[in-house]
Amino acid sequence: MRALIADDEPLMRAQLKDALGRVWPSLEIAAEAASGTQALARFEEALPDVAFLDIRMPGPGGIEVAAALHGRCHVVFVTAYDQFAIQAFERNAVDYLLKPVGFERLEVTRRRLEALAMPRRDEALLRLAAELAGMAPKRETLRWLQASVGTSLRMIAVDEVLSIEADDKYTVVQSSQGEALLRMPLRQLAEQLDPGQFWQIHRSTLVRVGAIDRVDKARDGRLFVVLKDGRRLEVSRSYAHRFRKM
Incomplete structure (x- = not known):
């Protein structure tokens, strides 16, 4: 323990x-x-x-x-x-x-x-x-994140999160309130989030599906997720299958 x-x-x-x-x-x-x-x-x-x-x-x-x-x-x-x-x-x-x-x-x-x-x-x-056995009950997922903004601790509803990215020692949460930091590995955080609500598009990036405005396809076949705040994030090949219907 x-x-x-x-x-x-x-x-x-x-x-x-x-x-x-x-x-x-x-x-x-x-x-x-x-x-x-x-x-x-x-x-x-x-x-x-x-x-x-x-x-x-x-x-x-x-x-x-x-x-x-x-x-x-x-x-x-x-x-x-x-x-x-x-x-x-x-x-x-x-x-x-x-x-x-x-x-x-x-x-x-x-x-x-x-x-x-x-x-x-x-x-x-x-x-x-x-x-x-394929009969697992629905697990409880996080509804709030406690993230640091300067010297303050901010409560962020997961429904307000736009993206989550790994950055050295921290995990950066981008939300409608701005940027905040979590001292939790991205992989560990992903395990506590609803997989139907948050998609991994890169080994260091999660996006909330409801925050996606569109997905662009480049001439070379690469995919880019464009979020509602205007940011453009590349989708790695390992996770491109999420958008295979394009």
């Missing part, structure tokens, strides 16, 4: 990381965050299985962060305050730990999380079997 630790106090993050390393050596600490906003961004980058969240942080607090994640991972609250326990469990928290967290108490949390992970692995095998 992979974990995110979010706490605005570096010492608290370090202590929890060390304690988890002793109690649960196989757990990978995939990301750390010092604020609620940073926690949401780091989550999209790392896609952890569990998030250890402080209750009070700059920006959105742990309760708000858990609400934004909306069941996309298990949540454990780690806090110095005991009065938020009811709100925490209303957010389907796996556990509620009070600082400082002891090894024995953390061991209980580990067992709870590992027990929850078993059904998830079984479900994954069932989904794979269903796909092989």
Whole structure:
């Protein structure tokens, strides 16, 4: 399993990381965050299985962060305050730990999380079997992207996206709001988008089908997608079959 630790106090993050390393050596600490906003961004980058969240942080607090994640991972609250326990469990928290967290108490949390992970692995095998049998249920796809514009985090509806392109360390999202950056590989993002709504036209480019104005064919046979914002993107030979009726 992979974990995110979010706490605005570096010492608290370090202590929890060390304690988890002793109690649960196989757990990978995939990301750390010092604020609620940073926690949401780091989550999209790392896609952890569990998030250890402080209750009070700059920006959105742990309760708000858990609400934004909306069941996309298990949540454990780690806090110095005991009065938020009811709100925490209303957010389907796996556990509620009070600082400082002891090894024995953390061991209980580990067992709870590992027990929850078993059904998830079984479900994954069932989904794979269903796909092989051609009976896979429709998977959930992203409806919003959390992308960076300067120092701000912007929520972009996928219906507003025009194109998505890989660019060195970032993935560039072009939308009706302008350009924004995601720290997520294009391939990983493509797996979370509706394949009927987003088409790959190049190994580094996705376009939203509804954003296509037309497709031009050059004299040499090359194809170019012209988007509604006027940009012209070349279609590589590997993906030209999408437009083979031309």
